Amino acid sequence: MRLRKHFAAALLALTALVGLAGHAAAQAPGVLVVTPGESVDAVPVRLTTEKGCPRPATGYMATMKGHGLDNVNVVATSDVGISFSESFEVHLAYTFKDFAADNNTTLQGKYDITLTCVDMFTQQAYGSFVATVDFPQQARYVAQGKSKGPQQHTKPAVPGMEEQSVPQQGGQPGLPGQPTQPGQAAPEAQPSPQDPDAAAQPAPASGDGTQPFLYLAGGVLALIAVAFAVSSFRKRAKAPSSESASE
Template sequence: MKFSTARRPLSVALASLLAAGALAFGTAGARADVLGSMEVTPATGTDTSGITLTTAGPCPAEATNLIVSVAGSGFPAEGQNVVSNSPIETYGSTGNGGIVVPLTQTMRDYASTAGFTTLQGRYDFTLTCRAAFGSTTYGDFTAPVWFTSNTAYQSAAPAAATTTTLAAAPAGPVVVGTAVKLTATLAPAEAAGSVRFLDGAAELGAPVPVSAGTATLTSSGLAVGTHSLKAEFTPSDPAAYGTSVSAALSYTVKIKPPAVTTPAKVTGTAKVGSTVTCTVAFGGATSVRYVWLRDTAVISGATARTRPLVAADYPHKTSCRAIATNSTGSTTATSPAVTVGLGPALRNVTRPSITGTAKVGYRQTAKPGTWTPAATTYSYVWKRDGRAISGATRVTYYPTRADRGHLITVTITAKRPGYAWGYATSAQRRIG
């Protein structure tokens, strides 16, 4: 059979053995009277500080020995001995007979012995007055300490925690000038003190006393924008209750939506190749964006205030839509639609010409010249002495005997979608 062993301080083991022996001798039962309190020195310290316990008075005359234990989070439920069964006479005393017991180890040492690492909350030291042998006890002295962190303790009870919550009515968003009622609710409700209402770091009015767990403040002065509102509780007795601050309450105050002051209108020449402008004015807008439409359908990518009209706009209707925005919302204004006309006729920049040998039977080739804007297609009409030659409408022409001695030209029609056609005629050449 396998046995497990646990290391214990020799004094603890000896005390247990003595107690067991005393039971064998049939000693009287224990008494659990509380004799008084103890002072913890120093009153504040750390997990590695040396601690001294001083009782408020002496043990009863019958007691010859004492034991000290500590109980709390991490320690056994019945407590862990920190001073084994020891004669009272080995310790110093105060003028009123109080017993001065320096602990030989620190709270960190005791926690390590108990097998845990986090010191937290309340721990109670109990000094038990007892007989040297047996289990007879004559009462206890007690003293608490509180670990406010894993490493820091204090002998005074920490202030009771409070919580503060904040609500606003009406619920935001509201328009500027609205009377907003702020209500701070405190728990526990019996905590006395006052509440500061804050907008960011700025205080709203004077501190308000707490009454029956609440404090209220009404303000009409919240400016346009988003506010971070908080309620901060300050107790009248900091030793009894702690301070607390509510979670930030985001609260929005808005201006009115933008208003149209000049109706939307498409201005400029509504012809292909021209640029039109969406003319409109708003009051109270922080930004304006634009949408252009063709026959009521939104034109992808057309989001500027101005727009060049393209071939695809002819002969459709175009209009613009302006969307003005501020912190409250958006207002839309749509212009009346205008019909897009043809752009101007293509203009000849370099005159058309004819290449090839100017003789009957030799191929003549028309060169269309250059145009602005650039043409996408051309058509051709060949002429003899200024009159159209029947069927001669290709880019090339072969002169016949009827052309000998006459002057031929070619007239070019330049075309581009959305624009009026342009016309130009080449210089004459005589066919030999």
């Protein structure tokens, strides 16, 4: 009996340990990527989760903790852009410099930025993503480890919008592939270099296509008039001859 009781107790303890381990693994925070990964504290910052939020979360929020900042809210509770199946991107409400000024502190040392997936109604947490940023010198930060993202933003700020390409520099403004400086009017289009005589050729006058038709019509009318005149002359010439014969 004692052996059975000890075995049952050991089995229950093992089950509890496995359950706790599984729960801890499920609640382990994911990686939060900071972009730009290294820059000055006055640039806009984006946070990217390594995967989607677990359900039944309906939104997210983010806080920052370190010297002078005690879990300061850096992203208000929202569901904008949230994903439950893949990573998603969130913008900090302000720059690091702004948060420091609002809290009357100077950013120095390491800070943890935690994005938490929450139920927007109850604020119950259902998982989180963490990034660590270090401020080795005043007004400059470096994201640590896997949280260090690219130096430049790789996506447009507004989903669905493409980044505008930068026009080629140099040359005369207004020509294809070359920018027109602000305040300058675009010059008139120049003739193609493949046809140097194009500029010297006068533009055809309007109505040139109808002139041959008018000439032809005028000639026909002239012929009709001549024929009518000849016919009238012959009739008049025959009339006196007929009167003489009758006498």
